[in-house]
Amino acid sequence: PNNLEYQTLTGQYLLSIRDTAAALNSLNAILDKHPNNGYVYMVLFEYYKAKKDEPKLRNALNKIIEDNNIDISEKIPMFTNYIEQLEKQGKEIDVYNFFTTLIENYQKESVVYSLYGAYLLEQKELDKAEDLLNTAISINPDDEATWNMLVQIQVQKDSIPKLLRIVDEAEKVFPDNSTWAYYKVTAMVQLKKEKEAIALIDSYVQKFDDKDNAFNSLILSIKGDCLMQDSLYSEAFESYDKSLSYNPGNILTLNNYAYFLSECNTDLAKAEKMSSLVIANEPQNSTYLDTYAWILFKQGDLNGAKFHIERALLYGDDPDVLEHYGDILFKLGDEQKALEQWQKSKDKGNASPTLQKKLDERRYIESTVKCK
Numbered sequence: 001p002n003n004l005e006y007q008t009l010t011g012q013y014l015l016s017i018r019d020t021a022a023a024l025n026s027l028n029a030i031l032d033k034h035p036n037n038g039y040v041y042m043v044l045f046e047y048y049k050a051k052k053d054e055p056k057l058r059n060a061l062n063k064i065i066e067d068n069n070i071d072i073s074e075k076i077p078m079f080t081n082y083i084e085q086l087e088k089q090g091k092e093i094d095v096y097n098f099f100t101t102l103i104e105n106y107q108k109e110s111v112v113y114s115l116y117g118a119y120l121l122e123q124k125e126l127d128k129a130e131d132l133l134n135t136a137i138s139i140n141p142d143d144e145a146t147w148n149m150l151v152q153i154q155v156q157k158d159s160i161p162k163l164l165r166i167v168d169e170a171e172k173v174f175p176d177n178s179t180w181a182y183y184k185v186t187a188m189v190q191l192k193k194e195k196e197a198i199a200l201i202d203s204y205v206q207k208f209d210d211k212d213n214a215f216n217s218l219i220l221s222i223k224g225d226c227l228m229q230d231s232l233y234s235e236a237f238e239s240y241d242k243s244l245s246y247n248p249g250n251i252l253t254l255n256n257y258a259y260f261l262s263e264c265n266t267d268l269a270k271a272e273k274m275s276s277l278v279i280a281n282e283p284q285n286s287t288y289l290d291t292y293a294w295i296l297f298k299q300g301d302l303n304g305a306k307f308h309i310e311r312a313l314l315y316g317d318d319p320d321v322l323e324h325y326g327d328i329l330f331k332l333g334d335e336q337k338a339l340e341q342w343q344k345s346k347d348k349g350n351a352s353p354t355l356q357k358k359l360d361e362r363r364y365i366e367s368t369v370k371c372k
Contacts, residue, residue: 044056065102072111168184185200189222197222197226258278278291287321293309
């Protein structure tokens, strides 16, 4: 009976069975002797929240904040709960004020800075969020989620050099996490440094071999795309094959590999098989349906191509899809409608010289891709 934890749990239990009077008597009896006991106020917090008694709820929170005997990890769920409640009520100023109170009381707790930073990231207050998250990392560099948020900020700011610096630091702390490797590779691609990206990919595939098949499949798919950019077709196809050896169901690899095979007008049966797997998994993806339609077109199945390209247009009207639709219609003998689709493609931003030639000469022009 004299054990405070036992008494607090008794009060909590009585509240759970809706014996409110007995519960409050039990909890208030503790507070009479220990008026600053935060654990009691943690129980009362839930009670006041259910009763929607805002003044008493906030008083309970203040008592919880003030009790240094309670570890911050036990308090955070209540803090986040309260913040979510304020957000639902549209009380943004109260949210900011509450975070200010938390920062004032927990200046050396990284989790508080991370929590506030995460909130500001959601609000698109990127600079302030970045400052708070940097503070969190300076206190606790082992917080992976905070490193991730810092990276997301640089992605939103389109600040690739800074992103690379952050990723380099994170990789030192978490060398076995492939997330940072992925960010580095995609950053290099975005900077159009394909050779550096390929070198990174090769080193990471060796590092993560047999440890992370999904990751290896992903970056080898990216390598294939980079090699295609440089017209290194056989090397690209080899990379796609290796990507699929790690993950045979990699949708991105299957689609891109199939499309480029069709562009090269080679191994169309293999391309059709891969693309059919893709649209079976993603039946409403315009890009993937376009790939399948284009392969059928290359195989001479014009009616099948028309059916699938029209399905693709139900889910999007990308300029490339419109151009392909025009190509299919022309081959089916509907010249006027083909010209209409080619013009729509141009109007939507397709600046391809081949498309312009189709419009000028009012005829389909075969792709001149020569794959070695």
